[in-house]
Amino acid sequence: MDDTGIVVKYRVNGVLYQSPDSLARSYHEQIIARIKVMAGLDIAEKRKPQDGRFGTVFDDRNIDFRVSILPSLFGEDAVIRILDKAGILANVQSLSLDALGLTNEVVNRFRRIVHEPYGMVLIAGPTGSGKTTTLYAAISELNTQEEKVITIEDPVEYQLPGVVQIPVNEKKGMGFANGLRSILRHDPDKVMVGEIRDAETARIAVQSALTGHLVFSTVHANSSIDVVTRLTQMGVDQFNLVSALTCVMAQRLVRTVCEQCAERVQIDAELAAQSGLGENETDTGAWRKGTGCDACLGTGYSGRTAITELLPVDDDIREHIMTQASGRQLLALAREKGLVTLREQGLQLASRGVTTLEEVNRVTFAE
Numbered sequence: 001m002d003d004t005g006i007v008v009k010y011r012v013n014g015v016l017y018q019s020p021d022s023l024a025r026s027y028h029e030q031i032i033a034r035i036k037v038m039a040g041l042d043i044a045e046k047r048k049p050q051d052g053r054f055g056t057v058f059d060d061r062n063i064d065f066r067v068s069i070l071p072s073l074f075g076e077d078a079v080i081r082i083l084d085k086a087g088i089l090a091n092v093q094s095l096s097l098d099a100l101g102l103t104n105e106v107v108n109r110f111r112r113i114v115h116e117p118y119g120m121v122l123i124a125g126p127t128g129s130g131k132t133t134t135l136y137a138a139i140s141e142l143n144t145q146e147e148k149v150i151t152i153e154d155p156v157e158y159q160l161p162g163v164v165q166i167p168v169n170e171k172k173g174m175g176f177a178n179g180l181r182s183i184l185r186h187d188p189d190k191v192m193v194g195e196i197r198d199a200e201t202a203r204i205a206v207q208s209a210l211t212g213h214l215v216f217s218t219v220h221a222n223s224s225i226d227v228v229t230r231l232t233q234m235g236v237d238q239f240n241l242v243s244a245l246t247c248v249m250a251q252r253l254v255r256t257v258c259e260q261c262a263e264r265v266q267i268d269a270e271l272a273a274q275s276g277l278g279e280n281e282t283d284t285g286a287w288r289k290g291t292g293c294d295a296c297l298g299t300g301y302s303g304r305t306a307i308t309e310l311l312p313v314d315d316d317i318r319e320h321i322m323t324q325a326s327g328r329q330l331l332a333l334a335r336e337k338g339l340v341t342l343r344e345q346g347l348q349l350a351s352r353g354v355t356t357l358e359e360v361n362r363v364t365f366a367e
Contacts, residue, residue: 006031012297013255013304014128032069032076039067047071066155083157095140095158100133101305103345105338109310110249114138114216119246120209122196124221130253130306131218132157135192138216139163147189152179154194168194176201184208193217199234206236209244223342224248224311225327225334242318250309252342252363254355255301261293267357275357276366277347285351305354307345307363312337 006023009016023031036043039052050069055062064083069076097107114121121138123131136158143149145162154168154176164186166179176193177200183191184204195218196202209215221227227248232238267282290300311317311334320330331339340348346360 012299013301014253015255015299017299028075032078035067035078035080036069039065041067041069046076095133095137097134097137097141100130100137102308106249106308106310109312110138110247111141113247113312114142114214116214116246118209118212118214120206120215120217120244121247122227122245122249123216123218124224124227124248124250125218125252126220128253129251130304131251132194134249134251134306135216135218136160139190139192142190142214148187149190149192150183150186150188151192152176152183152194153192164188177204180204180208184213188213190214191216195219196231196234199236202231202234202236206240206244210240215244221250224250224309224339225330228321228330229327238322242313242321245313245318247313248311250311250342252307252346253304254307254346254349254359254363255299256303256305256355257288257353258290258293258296258300258302260295260302261291261300262288262353263291264353265289271357274366275347275361282357286353287351287357288353289356300356301359305349307342307349309339309342309345311339 004022005025006028008019008022010019011017033043036050036052038054040054041050041052049071051067053064053066055064057063061084066081066083068079070079071077097111100107102110123134125131132153139149139151139160143160143162148164149162150164150166151160152166152168156165156167159165166174166183168174168176168179176195176197180191180193180201181204191208191213193201193205193215196205205215205217219227219230221230227250228241228245231241265287267277267287269279272279272282290296290302292298292300296302314337316333316337317330320333325333331341343360343364343366346355346364347357349355350357350360
């Protein structure tokens with residue numbers, strides 16, 4: 001809500017779109033109270049954040065609504081995340097690394113790494129960048145029923161058959177660190193920790209990888225190189241970290257051009273300069289942009305695909321980390337070994353007409 005009234009926004013493919021119609025401010029308290037009642041929250045509490053959930057059945061499909069209430073300047077703000085469990089289950093059953101839209105080279109290299117018997121695989125990126133989906137795809141391929149796979153998540157988004165999945169419950173004392181300690185007593189072969197948020201979870205995850213487990217997790221970091229710095233700042237022993245770490249992959253999601261209204265475009269000099277491209281770099285390629293149609297609701301985009309930055313951690317990378325090499329030096333070495341940055345992969349997709357240069361600029365920095 002703002003000073004003009006109640007504003008409703010929808011997030012479609014990662015981007016917010018505002019409803020053309022707003023509601024009068026007089027309805028605000030009633031709407032928030034109703035949402036709280038449905039989610040089992042305290043309607044009298046208006047000064048603290050609250051989280052809850054409720055469900056319904058629509059067209060014989062179970063729909064899950066996850067609610068978050070946050071106090072703001074003009075009153076409480078509500079965010080509702082809608083999950084179609086039937087649709088998710090159908091997607092999970094066909095989920096694999098090949099279905100993520102990654103390049104063949106990245107899929108092949110990542111697949112070899114996740115089939116190692118032990119070590120630590122980390123996926124980096126902001127909220128909503130598809131990190132958990134990538135981990136689920138890797139676990140789905142490893143889930144052959146010959147090994148025990150346990151996950152601890154907040155919350156459990158996809159239900160994987162044959163996998164022991166544990167939801168985090170901070171109110172009951174079941175955090176990532178406590179849950180991970182208990183998991184290790186159940187003799188797992190593969191472990192997925194939904195997110196490394198604190199030093200204790202990071203240390204336990206590293207020790208697990210060093211003692212013969214394959215550990216998957218996510219970290220909020222901007223690039224694959226930044227992950228090492230982030231974990232060492234948490235207080236993780238650097239020697240143990242580099243010994244356990246086998247792979248870091250940074251990831252973003254970019255919207256793809258709608259095929260129904262796509263048309264070829266010429267990149268103007270101003271956009272090229274903003275994107276850090278030279279005058280002649282945009283002369284070649286199949287640059288495209290959607291004009292907007294009914295199929296894409298006038299946005300020019302339909303669906304999303306992933307761009308990734310895969311950093312396998314080998315002995316050379318470990319040696320550079322241990323000698324306190326700078327991020328620039330690590331990146332230069334990784335590039336010599338074939339690393340393609342998020343920006344570079346995004347520009348490749350844009351030049352082929354899969355996405356647009358504006359979309360690549362939205363999710364990555366111009367170098």
